[in-house]
Amino acid sequence: MKKTYLRNLVILVLCIIGACLPPGAYAQTTIKGKVIDKETGALPGVSILVKNTTTGTVTEVDGSFSLNAPDANATLVFSYTGYATQEIALAGRTNLDITMAVDNLLLSEVVVVGYGTQKKETVTGAVSSVKGSDLVKSPAV
Template identity: 40%
Template sequence: MIKLRLLSALLICPLLLLSQVALAQTKPVSGKISDEKGEPIPGASVQAKGTNIGTVSDATGAFKLNVPEKTQTLVVSFIGFAPQDVSIANSSQVNVVLKLESSTLTDVVVVGYGTTRKKDLTGAVTSLKAKDFNKGIVAAPDQLIQGKVAGLMIVNNSGAPGAAATVRIRGVSSVRSGNQPLYVIDGVPLDGRVARPEINANGIGQTPTANPLNFVNSFDIASMDVLKDASATAIYGSRGSNGVIIITTKKDRKAPPNWTSTTPQASATP
């Protein structure tokens, strides 16, 4: 019995020493997280940079954390706010003020017969600018947003140049009627017809249907807005029941006049 006690004591002593060494290699850090108005931010993530050691702030925005002794920086983040690196090299008590990250909610979106800001929208609208389009050579303007919008499916029907594509916004909504969305270019709705007529030659076959957007140069498009819910029907009527794709082309930019002198210089006579 005495031997067992001695053996257990010999095993516990190294464990205590190791725990003390581990505690000696960490340092406590505490602080409070708030926004620019001074309101506490509960649930903010606090993590020692370069490690998986972290915690979250409580209801008052306060946090406590034991980090490795060599840790010099904390990474503080929260949804809707820009992540911030906080130095703890010279202090174990920090107060962090998170700033709202730059948002696209102030971007102007073309809806129906006017424009509005994203934060004022009540419908499902996706807006893509020229910088968001697919890069490279495209055969039709609708390929610029292929795979870029949630709920929008674009499938090429044929490999022929200018052939039409199947476009579906949030799936098939009609059994007997058409399911193509309504295209509106610079405020003018298209009726779905194309400039190229279909040719049906006996014994040869019929030419594939053409894309109604073939007359639009892809490089002239500034933005494309996709209306995906009932608000499109409320604005455009039954034509917008399958969704609406609003295309805005580039406009001339105002710039100060620039003069270049073309007066020939007099040549020296011998």
């Protein structure tokens, strides 16, 4: 009777300890690095996803990032508007420096319409262009 009680108590304590471990204590690898462009330097806001998962992050203002990858051999997908998407296999690395390449084919003229966007060729109404400097000159509302 006492042996059964003691055994059940030990199992209960081990289960409680296992349930209290933080999720970071499981087999995850922290990946750190920086994403840059050859001409402009650091790229803020680059989307980084672990391929075939929902795990991801976005680069900071200085282009740095930190991500908990579920596997040390996972593949990271780097994407940014106007740049070619890159897939990088970790292969056990924990520090990455990525240089994004401009992809001019991804850039096309779009028109902001209400709450969406359309390609310039498909708009049937009048279109006008406004420069950022013109917006600065306009009075604040």
